Structures are given as structure tokens and as C-alpha cells.
Amino acid sequence: MSAARRVPALGFRRRWLAAGMVLPWLAACGEETAQPFHSVDVTGASFGQGFSLTDHTGRPRTLADYRGKVVVLFFGFTQCPDACPSALGRMAEVRRRLGSEGADLQVLFVTLDPERDTRELLSNYVPAFDPSFVGLYGSAARIAETAKGYKVFHAKVKGQTASSYTIDHSTFLYVHDREGRIRLMARESTTVEQLAADLGRLLKARAA
Numbered sequence: 001m002s003a004a005r006r007v008p009a010l011g012f013r014r015r016w017l018a019a020g021m022v023l024p025w026l027a028a029c030g031e032e033t034a035q036p037f038h039s040v041d042v043t044g045a046s047f048g049q050g051f052s053l054t055d056h057t058g059r060p061r062t063l064a065d066y067r068g069k070v071v072v073l074f075f076g077f078t079q080c081p082d083a084c085p086s087a088l089g090r091m092a093e094v095r096r097r098l099g100s101e102g103a104d105l106q107v108l109f110v111t112l113d114p115e116r117d118t119r120e121l122l123s124n125y126v127p128a129f130d131p132s133f134v135g136l137y138g139s140a141a142r143i144a145e146t147a148k149g150y151k152v153f154h155a156k157v158k159g160q161t162a163s164s165y166t167i168d169h170s171t172f173l174y175v176h177d178r179e180g181r182i183r184l185m186a187r188e189s190t191t192v193e194q195l196a197a198d199l200g201r202l203l204k205a206r207a208a
Contacts, residue, residue: 037201038194039175039186048073048174048182051146053110056123056135063180069106070202071176075152075169077113078125083171083188084109088129090192091173095130097196101203104178107133112154112167114143150174177202 042048050063051073063071072091076084088109095102109126111117114137122135138146147154154169175184175198183202186195 037184037198039173039184039190039198041183042185043181043183045182048150048176050180051110051136051149053136053138053142053146054119056119056126056137058119061134061136063176066106066108066176067180068178069104070178070199071106071108071180072199073108073110073150073174073176074171075110075112075147075150075154076171077111077167077169078117078121079113079166080169083169085129087171087173087188088126088133090195092130092133093192094195094199095132097192098200098203101200104203105132105199108136109133110136110143110146112143112147112152112169114138114140116163175199175202178205 052060052062055061074084074087074091076087078084088107091107095105095107098105107130109122111122117135117137119137122137126133126135137143152170152172154167157166157168159165171188173184173186173190173195174182175186177183184198186198190198
């Protein structure tokens with residue numbers, strides 16, 4: 001089993017339940033309540049309110065820069081053997097399936113490994129899945145702050161050498177609607193078809 005998959009799903013869920021963050025997630029808004037999402041509906045949650053990082057072109061970025069688009073964040077690292085490339089690959093396929101609507105979908109990859117994931121590395125890795133995808137990085141302190149703001153679990157696991165460590169991390173996709181509100185958390189088990197359906201619904205809603 002790879003390092004990115006070591007976090008027990010049940011244990012992680014218990015930590016979230018212990019934090020008292022259950023009922024607010026179950027409320028959907030407007031016409032979208034007619035049919036439940038395949039992903040976990042976290043509408044109204046107080047976490048995941050944004051970020052202040054730098055993209056792989058060297059430009060400072062915040063969530064507000066992407067207002068008007070549906071934004072999907074994934075936290076990972078470029079040396080991740082499976083969960084990270086799998087998530088980015090799924091999102092690339094989702095974007096293709098959405099057709100013209102996919103132009104308003106923005107996928108952001110936030111590194112949890114600022115020590116090794118340089119701007120140059122991110123600029124080669126992230127757009128390789130889809131040219132529109134953006135890699136985000138920052139100082140170790142800024143990354144830790146951003147991960148905490150999204151309730152992302154991550155922990156460095158020592159390797160045989162100082163630079164051969166890996167990182168255990170949670171594997172949710174965090175989805176913001178066109179107005180920048182966090183709306184969904186998609187599990188690793190959510191299929192391409194389910195993601196396309198959920199994101200398609202959010203894409204049909206126009207920003208105020």
C-alpha cells in the first residue's frame with residue numbers, strides 16, 4: 001500500500017466528527033436540493049474559505065482570482081505515487097467530458113511538499129494532466145496554514161535519506177462554486193461520471 005493511501009478512512013472521518021462538523025454539511029441551497037450530490041455536500045461550512053499562494057508561473061493567487069469559475073482544489077505532492085496523479089487524471093477526464101462547460105472549471109493542485117516541489121517542477125508536472133490546471137505553492141508556513149484552513153491531514157514520513165521522505169495525506173477534492181463558496185468534498189472513490197454530474201450542476205449556476 002502506498003504512502004498516500006495510509007490514512008484510514010474511518011479514523012479520518014472520526015476526527016472530523018469529533019470536530020463537530022457534520023450537520024452543516026448536509027444542507028444544500030436553492031434548486032440544487034432537488035437531487036443529492038454524489039460528493040459530500042458541505043454547503044455552509046466554515047472551513048475552506050480560500051488561500052493566498054503563488055502559482056507555477058510565479059503569480060500571486062487567491063481564491064477570488066477565480067470568481068466566476070467552479071474551482072476544484074486538491075492537496076498533494078509531485079512525488080506521490082498514486083493518489084495525486086490519479087486525482088489529477090480523473091479531473092482531466094471530467095473536464096473533457098464536460099465539453100464546453102469545462103472551460104469554466106478550474107483545477108488547482110496545492111503542494112504539501114514546498115521543500116521539494118519548486119515552481120519549475122510544478123510547472124512541468126501539473127499542466128501535463130491538462131494545460132488549464134494550475135499548481136500552487138508557498139512557504140512551509142503558508143502551506144501549513146492553507147492545509148489547516150481546509151482541514152487537510154498531512155504528515156511527513158521519513159525515508160532512508162533526508163530527501164527521500166514521503167507524505168501521508170487526505171485525498172479529498174474540495175469544490176468551490178462560482179461565487180467562491182465551498183460546496184462539495186469528493187472522496188477518492190467518487191467516479192469520473194459522478195464528478196462530472198456534480199460539477200456540471202454547479203457549472204450551470206451563474207455567479208451573482
